[in-house]
Amino acid sequence: MSAVLSRQNLFELDREGMECFFAETLGEKRYRAHQVMKWIHHRHVTDFEEMTDLGRVLRSRLASVAEVLPPQVHFDRPSSDGAHKWLLGMDARNAIEMVYIPDKGRGTLCVSSQVGCALNCQFCSTATQGFNRNLSTAEIIGQVWVAARHLGNVPHRQRRLTNVVMMGMGEPLMNFDNVVRAMNIMRDDLGYGLANKRVTLSTAGVVPMIDRLAEVCDVSLAVSLHAPNDDIRTELVPLNRKYPIAELMDACKRYAMSRKGTSITFGYTLMKGVNDQPEHAHQLARLMKRFDNAVQMKDAGKVNLIPFNPFPGTRYERADEAGIRNFQKVLLDAGVLAMVRRTRGDDIDAACGQLKGQVMDRTRRQTEFQRSLDRRADDNRYEVA
Ligand code: SAH
Numbered sequence: 368m369s370a371v372l373s374r375q376n377l378f379e380l381d382r383e384g385m386e387c388f389f390a391e392t393l394g395e396k397r398y399r400a401h402q403v404m405k406w407i408h409h410r411h412v413t414d415f416e417e418m419t420d421l422g423r424v425l426r427s428r429l430a431s432v433a434e435v436l437p438p439q440v441h442f443d444r445p446s447s448d449g450a451h452k453w454l455l456g457m458d459a460r461n462a463i464e465m466v467y468i469p470d471k472g473r474g475t476l477c478v479s480s481q482v483g484c485a486l487n488c489q490f491c492s493t494a495t496q497g498f499n500r501n502l503s504t505a506e507i508i509g510q511v512w513v514a515a516r517h518l519g520n521v522p523h524r525q526r527r528l529t530n531v532v533m534m535g536m537g538e539p540l541m542n543f544d545n546v547v548r549a550m551n552i553m554r555d556d557l558g559y560g561l562a563n564k565r566v567t568l569s570t571a572g573v574v575p576m577i578d579r580l581a582e583v584c585d586v587s588l589a590v591s592l593h594a595p596n597d598d599i600r601t602e603l604v605p606l607n608r609k610y611p612i613a614e615l616m617d618a619c620k621r622y623a624m625s626r627k628g629t630s631i632t633f634g635y636t637l638m639k640g641v642n643d644q645p646e647h648a649h650q651l652a653r654l655m656k657r658f659d660n661a662v663q664m665k666d667a668g669k670v671n672l673i674p675f676n677p678f679p680g681t682r683y684e685r686a687d688e689a690g691i692r693n694f695q696k697v698l699l700d701a702g703v704l705a706m707v708r709r710t711r712g713d714d715i716d717a718a719c720g721q722l723k724g725q726v727m728d729r730t731r732r733q734t735e736f737q738r739s740l741d742r743r744a745d746d747n748r749y750e751v752a
Contacts, residue, residue, distance in 0.1 A: 554586070
């Protein structure tokens, strides 16, 4: 009975973990671990009996000590514009939403890192759900697995899944180890074989963890900026009180310098009358220019303008079309690379900031988490135990 209770979910393990598990628990060679990873992530097989190149004895050993347990698909729904949304059960009480967005030769999957979010960004509907818990590595990579299986994605062949963005629910840098392990599998040839630059971690700006990420994991970085000055940013992103813009830009500079030649994308959600005025665009342009100079690279910072997506109960409104165009023009005229991210999946509530899932908020936990956030720590103790 105890063997059953402690079965290892192989979705938890990246290449290193898998090799270790095969060597230490099974006394098996490394290439066996590789075979199993391919069965799981390339061929989407979860039943050891179907892993026919393993041999009968190993297959039944595996079945007694391990399992391959993907998230449960509660439902999935196509959007009229080609986007696709899933509601995935993480446990009996919690579910998250995931979105796939095909666009001119690429297919981007938007993946969640937490059930809910504790950062309380004022314009994000995930914030209204509260925070419940971090997702495990298995629950994060399991999302990619579900989409890859649905899309019939095969690495090195017809790739319908070309990019992953950690832009679903949650703050990925607050769930650091699990997110890094999952991103390792996304970038591994034995996993999903995505190039480093095609895996993007998006953060609201957890400064110490940006530095830690630079040390351990080579992926693209997106920073949710949303404001050109601290007054507005603190109102929209409360985390700014702890890590103000100057500190955030310094961390971005260190990240960009550590991987020469790659740029950082700054997300800027445009809200009518809040951060969409021409003076804000000019201020943002100056901030971006200073960043380029600091990194000594043209277009070191790119701006991704996101028209605000409303949700029930929000006090914000989408900036109007002319205002958005004008904002972009100010940036372009100043020599700043700026694009407008067009809303997709509107008809299925799959757009940025609309992902909700089902979150059973355990309020005490939320308070504890918030307290740990408020503590200004110089070390890296930001994950929830
Ligand atoms: N916590 C991380 C990952 C979430 S990414 C981060 O903040 O980057 C989700 C993206 O959608 C962020 O850029 C976020 O700012 C943006 N967003 C949130 N709510 C939105 C809304 N209502 N309309 C448009 N964009 C929104």
